Amino acid sequence: MSEEKEMITGMEAPMYLTYNFTAGGATTRFLAELRNGKLVGQECPKCQHVYIPPRGSCAACGVPTVREVELTNKATVQSFTIVYIPIPNNPIKPPYVIANLMADGAHQSFLHLISDVDNADVRIGMRVEAIWKAEEEWTHAMENIQYFRPLDEPDMPIDEIGRLKNA
Numbered sequence: 766m767s768e769e770k771e772m773i774t775g776m777e778a779p780m781y782l783t784y785n786f787t788a789g790g791a792t793t794r795f796l797a798e799l800r801n802g803k804l805v806g807q808e809c810p811k812c813q814h815v816y817i818p819p820r821g822s823c824a825a826c827g828v829p830t831v832r833e834v835e836l837t838n839k840a841t842v843q844s845f846t847i848v849y850i851p852i853p854n855n856p857i858k859p860p861y862v863i864a865n866l867m868a869d870g871a872h873q874s875f876l877h878l879i880s881d882v883d884n885a886d887v888r889i890g891m892r893v894e895a896i897w898k899a900e901e902e903w904t905h906a907m908e909n910i911q912y913f914r915p916l917d918e919p920d921m922p923i924d925e926i927g928r929l930k931n932a
C-alpha cells in the first residue's frame with residue numbers, strides 16, 4: 766500500500782460578517798429620503814455631476830455636494846452580470862441579474878436587481894424602472910426597492926449613459 770497522501774488543494778469555508786456602518790451626514794440624508802420612498806442624489810456645484818448614493822463631496826472636484834436632487838424611478842442598465850452561484854440566506858434563487866444602473870439625471874451607477882424579464886433579454890442600455898416594496902416595509906435601505914424591471918422605451922445609446930446633457 767502506498768504511503769502517498771492526497772494533496773488537499775482547497776476547502777469550502779463560508780464566512781459571514783456583521784458590522785455597523787457609520788453613515789455620515791450625506792448618506793444619512795440619502796437614507797432618510799429612501800425611508801420616504803425617494804431617491805435623492807447630490808449635485809457637484811463645479812462639474813454638475815449628480816452622485817447617488819451621495820458621499821458628501823465630488824470625487825473629481827473635491828468640493829462639498831450640498832444641493833440635493835430628487836431623481837425619478839427610471840434608470841438605464843450600464844452593465845450587468847448573471848449570478849449562477851447561490852448565496853446562503855439569500856431568498857433570490859439563481860440565475861438572476863444584478864446590474865449597474867444609472868438613474869436618470871445621475872452620473873454614478875449603483876447595483877440593483879433586475880427582474881420581470883428573461884435574463885437573456887437584459888442588455889446594456891436597457892431602460893428600467895424601480896419597483897418599490899409595500900410602504901409599510903420601507904426602512905433606511907436601498908432594499909426598499911424590490912427590483913428594477915424593463916420599461917417599454919428605446920434603449921439608451923451606450924455613450925450617452927450617465928453623460929451630462931451638454932458634455
Ligand SMILES: [Zn+2]
Nearest residue numbers: 809812823826
Ligand atoms: Zn465635481
